[in-house]
Amino acid sequence: MKIVLENLTKKYPNRNRKIREDVVAVDHFNFEIPDGQLVSLLGPSGCGKSTALNMICGLEKPTGGKIYFGDDDVTLLPPEKRGVGMVFQSYALYPHLTVRKNIMFPLENLKGSRKLSREEMNRKVEEAARLVQIDDLMDRRPNEMSGGQQQRVAIARALVKMPKVLLLDEPLSNLDARLRIQTREEIRRIQKKTGITTVFVTHDQEEAMSISDRMVVMKSGVLQQIGKPQDIYDSPDNLFVARFLGNPPINVFEGRIRDKVLFIGEDPVADHIEAADQKVYAGIRPEGFVLDENGPLVCRLKSLEVLGRDTSIVSAHDQMAGTQIRSIISAERAVDTTGRTVSFTVKPNKLFLFNHETEKRIPAEGMQAVRKG
C-alpha cells in the first residue's frame, strides 16, 4: 500500500496563551512512501515526527492537507478504518491481559462481515506469535517478560490484523543497547517477510540508517531531505542534515571560497569549485581526512584513540566551528604522535560546502583536493 502525504499540516494553539501564533508541528509535508518499503521519519525530539505518524495513523486530525493510502483519501477516517497497526514506545500492552489475549484484542474488535470465528482468531494469533518468535510465552503477562519480549508482543499485536500499514513510534528506545540492535534486525526481517509498508519514527540516526529503505529527515516541523540512507549521508542537502547523520559527527569549519578555491583560514584546501566567492561552512566527514605531511590542513594534535579496526585522531583547529576535530584513519597507518601537529589532505567526496547564511549545500562537482608544494 502506497502512502501519499499532500501538504500535510498540523498546528496547535500555543500553550503560552499570550502568544497568539500557533505552533506548527508539521509544516506542509509532501512525500510518497512506495508500497512495501520501510521508511524512517528521523529528527531530533520535538521535530514533529511523532505528530506526523499520529496523523498517518489517524490518532490526530491534520489541520490541513491530505493523506492517501493507495488511491483512497483516508484523511478523515478513524484509525480502525484505515487498516493500520501501531507499535508504541512504551509498547502499550494491556497489563491485565496475557500475551495471547493482548494479541487477540484487535481481532475481537472486528465487526460485521470481518468478524472472525474463535478458531480463525486463534490461528491468526498463533501465526503472529510465531512470526515474532514468542509462541512459547503465550500465557504470560506483560510484567513477567523482558523489554525485548514485550516489544515482540507489541509487534505481534500490531501485525495480527494484517494491516496495510505498520507504524512504529520509537519502538527501540526503551531497550538496552545490545537488544536494540537485535530487535531492529528482527523488525527488518519481519517487515521484509510480510512486505507491509512500514513507517518508523526515531531520533537515532544510526537506527534509521541501518533499517530503512528510505529516510525522511525533519527539523522543527519542516521536511529537510528524503532519500536512501546512503544517498543522504553522501550528499546532504543542508548543514543540519549533514550534522545530524553520521557518528562521529561531521567536522564543520569556517571557510571562504575565493577564485574557485576553498580556504580554511589561510590554507587552500580544495579547488576547482564552480561557485561564486563567499563565506561558507565546510563540513568534512571523519573518514574524509587523509594523513599527509604535505596536507594543507594543519591541526594541533590532542589525543589518539585506538579502536582496533581504525584509529581516531582528536585535534583542534582555529577555524573549527565546534570544539574538536575527530578524524578516523585506518589503523594500518602509523601516526606520528611525537609531533605537536598533524596535517591532512581532504577527500573531495567527503567534503561538503554550505552557504554561510542559508546553510544550503553549494554544489561543487569537480572539486579536487589541494596539496602543498
Add this chain to the structure above:
Amino acid sequence: MDKKSWKGWLYLLPALIFLGVFMLYPMADVLVYSFEEGFNSASQSYSGTGLYNFSYVLHDPYFLQALKNTFILVIITVPVSTGMALLISALLCSIRKLREFFQTVFFLPYVTNTLAVGLVFMILFKKTPYSDGFVNRILHFFGGNTVDFIEGPYWAKMLVMCLYTIWIVMPFKILILTSAMASVNPDYYKAARVDGTSSLRIFWRITIPMISPMISYLVITGFIGAFKAYSDEVAIFGTNLNAAGMNTLVGYIYDMLYGDSGGYPSYASAAALILFAIVFTITVMNLMVRKKTNYLSEG
C-alpha cells in the same frame, strides 16, 4: 457543540442528575428555608423572611446543650485518640512478629455497625437493679463507687460517650499513621542509628516531623468527624437524645426535622447552616495545611 463534547456530557449525565437533584438544589433550598420565618409544613406557607430562625436556634436551650456536648466531645476525643493512635502505631512499627495480626484486630471496629456495638457498650456500662454491669464491677474491685453511666450523672454519660467515640475512630487513625510511618524512607533511621541516636529521640526528631502532615490531616478530619457525631450517641443513649441531655448538633438538626419535636425544617436549616459554617472553616484550614510540603513519597 461538536460530537465529542456531547459524548463527554453524556457520560457525565447520570452524575449530574444525582448531583443536581440531591445536592445542588438542596443547598439552594436550605438557604431559602433558613430565612423563611414561621414555615408551616402542612400548608407549605411562611409568614416572612429574616434571621429569626437563626436567633431562635441560638437561643434554644436544647441547641446550646447540643453545642456544648459537641464541643466537649471534639476537644476530648480528637487529641486523646490521635495521641493514642500515635503511640499504638509506633509500637506496631517496632515489632515484626504478629504485626499484621494486631493491625487486623485493631481495624475491626471500622467495619462494625456502630449502632450494634454501641448497644454492647451500653450494656457494659449500664447499672440496673439486677446487675451493676461489667465496668462497675471493675470499678468496685478497685474500690471505686459504682455509677450508672447511661442514665446517671452528666460527666459519667460524657465519659462513656468519649470512650465509645475514641473506640470507633481509632482504627482509621492507627491505619493511616502506621502506613505513614512505614513510608518514611528507612535511610533516615539508618543515618540516625549510625549517629547513635536513641529510639525515643528518633521517634520525636525524625518520625513525628516526617509524618506531621498526616497527623495534622488526621486532627482536622477528626474535628470534622466529631462535629458531625450523632449515630454513636444514639447507639448508647437511644433516639431521645434531648431527654438524655446528650444531644449533638447533628442530632438537633434531625430532631428539628423529624422526630420528637416534629417538623421544623426552617430551624433545622438554620442549625445545619451553623454546623456547615463550623465544618467549612475547618475544611478550609485543612486545605491550607495540605498545601504545606509533604515529606512522604505518597503525598
Add this chain to the structure above:
Amino acid sequence: MSKIKNERPTHQKSSAVSQGAGYDAAGRKAAGRGRLKKVIAGIGLSIWALIVLFPFYWMILTSVKSYGSYNSEYIPKLFTSSPTFENYISAFTQVPLARYFLNTVIFTVVTTALMLTVVVLAAFAFARLNFYGRDLMFTLFLALMMIPNELVIITNFVTITNWKMRNTYAGLILPSVLSVFYIYLLKENFEQVPDELYKAAKVDGTSDMKYLLKVLLPICRPTVITITILKVIECWNSYVWPRLITDDQNYFLVSNGIQEIRENGFGRENIPAMMAAVVVISVPLIILFLIFHRKIMAGVSRGGIKG
C-alpha cells in the same frame, strides 16, 4: 549544632565498650534490651487488642447465655458453662430480623451498583474525554466534596416525601447513590493509565465504552474494589437517612432495626436476645473483612490519604 556535639561523647563511649573485651557481653546486653522493648511493645499492643476485642467477646458471650441465667448474674460472669442458641431463634422469630437483613442487602447491593455505574462513567468523562466545560465542571465537583450531608439531607427529606417515596426502596436508595469523592479517586486513577494504551486501543478499533470496560476498569481494579468496599460498609452501617425516611418496619435496615429492637423489641430486659441480633447484624461485615482484610485496609488507607 550544640545538640549534635552533646550526642558525640555517648556515642564514642558505647562504641568503645563494644570494641573492647566485653564485646560479646555488650552485644548480648543490646540484644536483651531490644527484646525487652519488644516485650513491652507486645504488652501494650495486647492491652489495646483486648479493649478492641472485648465488646465483641461480650456480645457473643451474652448472646449464648439464657435469659434466666443472664438476669440471675448480679456479678456478670466472664464465661458460660451452658451455652444456648435459643436467643438466636428468638432473634429471628420474635422480631423481623430477617426482614431487616434482606432490606439491608437489597439497599446495599442496589446502591453500590448504581454508585459504581454513575461514578465510573463520570470519572471516565473527566479523565479521558475532551468536552467543552470539563475543567469548570470538575472544579464544581471538587467544591461539592466539602458540602456535608447534613446540609442537604433536610431538602432531600422533603423531596422524597413530596415524591411519595417514604417507605420505599427507591426513597432509601436514590439520595444515597452519589459520592463525589469516589469520582475524584477513580478519575485520578484513570489518569495514571498511560495515554498510549488509549491510542493503542483506538488503533485496534476499540470504542470508548469498550476501552472503559475491557481495559481501564480491569487495570484500575484495585481502586474499583476499594470504593466498592467503602460503599458497602457505608451502606451496611447507614442509619440517619433510613431513620428519617422509613417508619414502616418492613423497610427498616439493620441499624434502624437494632434501635427498634432496643426500644420496643424483646421487652427491654431481654438483653441476651438483643445481643444475638447484634451478633447476626455484625457478622456479615466481619466475615467480609476477615476474607479481604488486606484489600480493605489498603483501600481505606489509600482513600484516606488522598482524601
